[in-house]
Amino acid sequence: MSLPLTEEQKKKIEENRRKALARRAEKLAEQHQSLGLGSSIAALPSGCKQGSCYLPRDSSKPVSHGVIFKQQKTSNSSHGDKKPDNTQSFHLSTLEQGTWKRQEEMPTACPHHSPPSQVTLTGISPPLAQSPPEVSNQQFLGCESGQGHPQVSHGTKSTPFANTTHEPLAKAKSSQDTPASSSGQLPRDPELEAKTARPSTSGQNVSDVHCGSGSVTPRIEGRFQQNSGTSPHKAVHSQEGTCVRDGNRFQVKIGYNAELIAVFRRLPSRKFDPDTKMWNFSLTDYSALMKAVQHLPTVTLQPLEGASSVAPTGLPPAPSLAFVRGQCLLISRARFEADISYSQELIAVFKQMDSRNYDAKTRKWNFLLEEHNKLIERVRCLPQVQLSPLPKTLTLAFASQMEKTSLGLTADVPEADLSGVDPKLVSNLLPFQRAGVNFAIAKGGRLLLADDMGLGKTIQAICIAAFYRKEWPLLVVVPSSVRFTWEQAFLQWLPSLNPEHINVVVTGKDRLTAGLVNIVSFDLLSKLEKQIKTPFKVVIIDESHFLKNIKTARCRAAMPLLKVAKRVILLSGTPAMSRPAELYTQIIAVKPTFFPQFHAFGLRYCDAKKHAWGWDYSGSSSLGELKLLLEEAVMLRRLKADVLSQLPAKQRKMVVVAPGRISAKARASLNAAAKEMTTKDQSKGQQRAALILYFNRTAEAKIPCVIEYILDLLESGREKFLVFAHHKVVLDAVTEALEKKQVQHIRIDGSTSSADRDSLCQQFQLSKGHAVAVLSITAANMGLTFSSADLVVFAELFWNPGVLMQAEDRVHRIGQSSSVGIHYLVARGTADDYLWPLIQEKIKVLGEAGVSEASFSEMTEATDYIYKDPTQRKIYDLFQKSFEEDRSDKELLEAVEAFDPGSASGASGSGSQDLGDSLDGSTLTDSPVRKRRFEFFDNWDSFTSPL
Numbered sequence: 001m002s003l004p005l006t007e008e009q010k011k012k013i014e015e016n017r018r019k020a021l022a023r024r025a026e027k028l029a030e031q032h033q034s035l036g037l038g039s040s041i042a043a044l045p046s047g048c049k050q051g052s053c054y055l056p057r058d059s060s061k062p063v064s065h066g067v068i069f070k071q072q073k074t075s076n077s078s079h080g081d082k083k084p085d086n087t088q089s090f091h092l093s094t095l096e097q098g099t100w101k102r103q104e105e106m107p108t109a110c111p112h113h114s115p116p117s118q119v120t121l122t123g124i125s126p127p128l129a130q131s132p133p134e135v136s137n138q139q140f141l142g143c144e145s146g147q148g149h150p151q152v153s154h155g156t157k158s159t160p161f162a163n164t165t166h167e168p169l170a171k172a173k174s175s176q177d178t179p180a181s182s183s184g185q186l187p188r189d190p191e192l193e194a195k196t197a198r199p200s201t202s203g204q205n206v207s208d209v210h211c212g213s214g215s216v217t218p219r220i221e222g223r224f225q226q227n228s229g230t231s232p233h234k235a236v237h238s239q240e241g242t243c244v245r246d247g248n249r250f251q252v253k254i255g256y257n258a259e260l261i262a263v264f265r266r267l268p269s270r271k272f273d274p275d276t277k278m279w280n281f282s283l284t285d286y287s288a289l290m291k292a293v294q295h296l297p298t299v300t301l302q303p304l305e306g307a308s309s310v311a312p313t314g315l316p317p318a319p320s321l322a323f324v325r326g327q328c329l330l331i332s333r334a335r336f337e338a339d340i341s342y343s344q345e346l347i348a349v350f351k352q353m354d355s356r357n358y359d360a361k362t363r364k365w366n367f368l369l370e371e372h373n374k375l376i377e378r379v380r381c382l383p384q385v386q387l388s389p390l391p392k393t394l395t396l397a398f399a400s401q402m403e404k405t406s407l408g409l410t411a412d413v414p415e416a417d418l419s420g421v422d423p424k425l426v427s428n429l430l431p432f433q434r435a436g437v438n439f440a441i442a443k444g445g446r447l448l449l450a451d452d453m454g455l456g457k458t459i460q461a462i463c464i465a466a467f468y469r470k471e472w473p474l475l476v477v478v479p480s481s482v483r484f485t486w487e488q489a490f491l492q493w494l495p496s497l498n499p500e501h502i503n504v505v506v507t508g509k510d511r512l513t514a515g516l517v518n519i520v521s522f523d524l525l526s527k528l529e530k531q532i533k534t535p536f537k538v539v540i541i542d543e544s545h546f547l548k549n550i551k552t553a554r555c556r557a558a559m560p561l562l563k564v565a566k567r568v569i570l571l572s573g574t575p576a577m578s579r580p581a582e583l584y585t586q587i588i589a590v591k592p593t594f595f596p597q598f599h600a601f602g603l604r605y606c607d608a609k610k611h612a613w614g615w616d617y618s619g620s621s622s623l624g625e626l627k628l629l630l631e632e633a634v635m636l637r638r639l640k641a642d643v644l645s646q647l648p649a650k651q652r653k654m655v656v657v658a659p660g661r662i663s664a665k666a667r668a669s670l671n672a673a674a675k676e677m678t679t680k681d682q683s684k685g686q687q688r689a690a691l692i693l694y695f696n697r698t699a700e701a702k703i704p705c706v707i708e709y710i711l712d713l714l715e716s717g718r719e720k721f722l723v724f725a726h727h728k729v730v731l732d733a734v735t736e737a738l739e740k741k742q743v744q745h746i747r748i749d750g751s752t753s754s755a756d757r758d759s760l761c762q763q764f765q766l767s768k769g770h771a772v773a774v775l776s777i778t779a780a781n782m783g784l785t786f787s788s789a790d791l792v793v794f795a796e797l798f799w800n801p802g803v804l805m806q807a808e809d810r811v812h813r814i815g816q817s818s819s820v821g822i823h824y825l826v827a828r829g830t831a832d833d834y835l836w837p838l839i840q841e842k843i844k845v846l847g848e849a850g851v852s853e854a855s856f857s858e859m860t861e862a863t864d865y866i867y868k869d870p871t872q873r874k875i876y877d878l879f880q881k882s883f884e885e886d887r888s889d890k891e892l893l894e895a896v897e898a899f900d901p902g903s904a905s906g907a908s909g910s911g912s913q914d915l916g917d918s919l920d921g922s923t924l925t926d927s928p929v930r931k932r933r934f935e936f937f938d939n940w941d942s943f944t945s946p947l
């Protein structure tokens with residue numbers, strides 16, 4: 001361990017260092033004067049005072065000498081020695097640090113007190129608080145354009161932004177570091193020179209600029225605005241790029257910019273990599289590049305990380321020289337905050353803002369959006385501070401707030417005129433649903449409706465689409481398992497729509513554009529999109545998070561359609577399940593102009609990190625701002641808790657599962673069983689056996705649809721739910737599918753001991769994340785509490801509605817604070833056609849007797865159906881008789897339990913059925929079945945909407 005230095009030693013070292021610095025400063029001054037800048041230097045310190053000097057700077061540039069004097073000022077304050085913040089400060093080159101140290105200890109090095117050598121140095125970076133009364137334009141600009149091109153400065157008028165205070169020293173630095181620029185000059189580029197020496201439009205004299213620490217006069221602000229487009233001062237929305245180090249070279253990542261390319265071409269070490277389409281350079285050209293970029297108002301380059309090591313100067317380090325970097329973040333519809341560490345000059349600028357507000361909790365300053373541009377302009381004058389403005393997407397989205405026209409905490413949404421929409425639909429909208437429709441129409445029919453699950457996104461989407469009915473045909477893209485549920489919803493809510501005009505696409509051979517309303521699954525869309533000759537103007541995407549991955553075929557098929565559609569209605573209860581990156585495709589589907597590059601989105605909201613293998617966008621950042629942006633321009637989301645008072649305790653829904661999923665074999669055995677039931681001269685026993693067989697075959701046939709539905713629910717983000725089924729074969733198939741997908745689940749059926757029932761139930765109640773309880777309708781409908789779930793799915797129907805209601809109440813019970821969703825999966829062309837109305841009829845009776853819930857009694861309206869087909873009528877009567885007879889439950893249960901699908905003739909079991917969209921129409925029997933619609937379906941809403 002080395003001994004500490006004595007006071008004497010320290011003094012000596014200090015003296016030597018000062019001498020070295022003085023020599024260095026003299027050398028620089030000589031260099032500077034030899035470049036024709038001497039005259040300007042003495043006059044340079046324009047009327048700049050603390051905190052508001054209108055000097056140009058490139059916020060992305062490493063700090064150089066302009067910074068130094070600022071820092072010197074701060075060093076006199078109590079915060080002057082503030083250490084650079086590890087995360088936000090920028091480390092300076094040793095040259096800069098050394099100079100800083102010198103200034104810190106030589107406060108006399110201000111322009112009008114300094115000896116020539118000091119003046120030279122000061123001219124490079126004027127102490128902002130010490131300004132001579134007058135500075136001529138030419139003098140000022142002489143420094144500004146001092147890249148060894150004095151001729152440029154001469155005929156050019158200055159602007160308040162025309163001075164880049166640190167350039168001469170940066171030049172000196174580059175002259176040391178860069179063999180190619182050892183003359184102290186950038187390679188000459190007349191074009192570039194012309195650009196960097198742009199005349200001011202205002203012709204404003206530097207002395208006009210009031211840079212005091214007080215407020216800036218409106219006159220000056222006006223000039224700022226006028227000048228911003230014409231001075232070399234950076235535009236508020238300049239094109240941003242980054243320097244990335246690669247060994248001894250560095251790359252510049254940025255989009256095409258003609259001015260920048262012109263600069264690139266002047267750098268001796270330039271190379272263009274055709275593979276990456278990026279330019280790269282030797283580190284020796286780094287300073288020259290950064291310096292030149294300062295003059296490009298349309299370009300901002302983020303400096304190399306640790307740039308101080310890039311341009312070593314040999315001067316002593318100055319660890320206390322801090323560069324403050326940060327960004328503006330939106331914190332409400334009306335305000336933004338400066339997320340940046342401490343800088344005295346910055347605070348002084350903040351204090352000039354009328355709307356300033358200091359949040360003692362977060363220790364951050366915030367301002368009204370209308371002052372955003374003004375603040376950014378002023379902060380750009382602080383060479384040691386880089387405050388990135390709000391991204392353009394945000395300033396556009398909040399344009400009205402920035403222009404002071406709307407400052408409310410919530411946007412005003414006008415009431416839409418829904419007189420053209422079916423009154424049945426409009427009158428049924430709950431108040432929050434009506435507000436949702438208003439929001440959508442206020443947004444021009446482009447939105448992401450992200451209401452919690454079960455809040456009725458379907459009815460709202462249909463209403464929004466119906467508002468734009470003149471622009472139909474309509475395309476509705478949905479998960480395959482709910483295509484027919486959507487068809488039913490259109491029929492239910494839009495009585496004015498001719499059922500023949502609804503086209504549900506079932507196979508790859510169907511036409512995607514055959515109807516006025518075309519309903520297609522995601523997977524079939526990607527196969528059929530080529531059929532679309534005229535783009536759909538109105539598109540609904542249900543479960544739009546299915547589009548979260550841009551690389552998937554479904555996303556690639558849907559995105560171009562959404563881009564050209566006039567109205568885009570995205571629906572999802574869980575738009576992003578794990579990370580903000582998942583939102584990107586949905587955002588650009590609604591607003592194609594937002595964040596044209598994913599990378600910009602990723603940097604801001606996904607905490608993008610660069611690794612050796614590439615960028616990682618799996619994180620999250622600035623989520624509060626993202627939420628505000630989404631709510632302002634893209635998304636409407638209400639949680640169940642927000643609208644609970646408007647919701648019924650239970651929301652029942654009949655889900656018409658896709659008949660296309662029922663295999664030809666299963667269909668054949670179903671038909672055979674149905675025929676058996678209606679065969680003449682059968683004994684009662686035979687008829688009942690046939691009925692039970694029909695019921696059993698139904699269970700078997702529904703398996704693929706049931707599994708598909710459950711997997712879709714999981715993919716849609718449903719975390720905890722119950723699945724009730726009756727047949728062992730269904731329970732087995734569901735558990736098997738969950739095991740395959742490694743979804744946490746429990747199962748309770750007749751074989752589960754009572755001790756196990758309780759512990760399994762507890763296990764489910766306490767589980768986190770995805771969990772499914774697979775339950776037997778008859779063995780688990782009583783005595784169990786599953787209140788941690790709020791959804792019950794009935795994979796099968798059961799003839800006794802009392803049992804169904806008991807099963808529903810496993811979830812809807814004390815401890816349940818949410819509205820509960822109940823989904824009954826109903827398959828057409830199966831025993832469900834008969835069981836469903838039978839259940840409703842029974843409930844009607846119970847309701848009339850006052851033994852069923854009040855809400856359930858509304859279902860009873862649905863039982864006025866008539867089977868016109870005599871065979872159907874006969875089967876229905878048979879069901880009715882069988883289930884009403886004494887002890888029928890027991891007998892039926894016994895018969896059902898004895899069912900062994902493997903032994904049945906023609907039974908295929910579940911394993912043989914494919915879960916994917918069947919593209920082979922020959923295996924499907926759905927077309928005729930699809931067209932058949934029993935009358936009781938027309939009344940299904942009274943069951944499904946007991947509101």
Ligand SMILES: Nc1ncnc2c1ncn2[C@@H]1O[C@H](COP(=O)(O)OP(=O)(O)OP(=O)(O)O)[C@@H](O)[C@H]1O
Nearest residue numbers: 428429430453454455456457458573652653944945
């Ligand atoms: N205003 C309403 N009148 C009658 N029934 C309604 C109304 N709103 C919703 N429902 C019923 O509530 C149930 C749930 O609605 P829907 O399926 O549209 O919800 P969702 O928000 O799409 O849910 P998920 O995200 O789970 O798909 C449906 O049966 C629907 O018919």
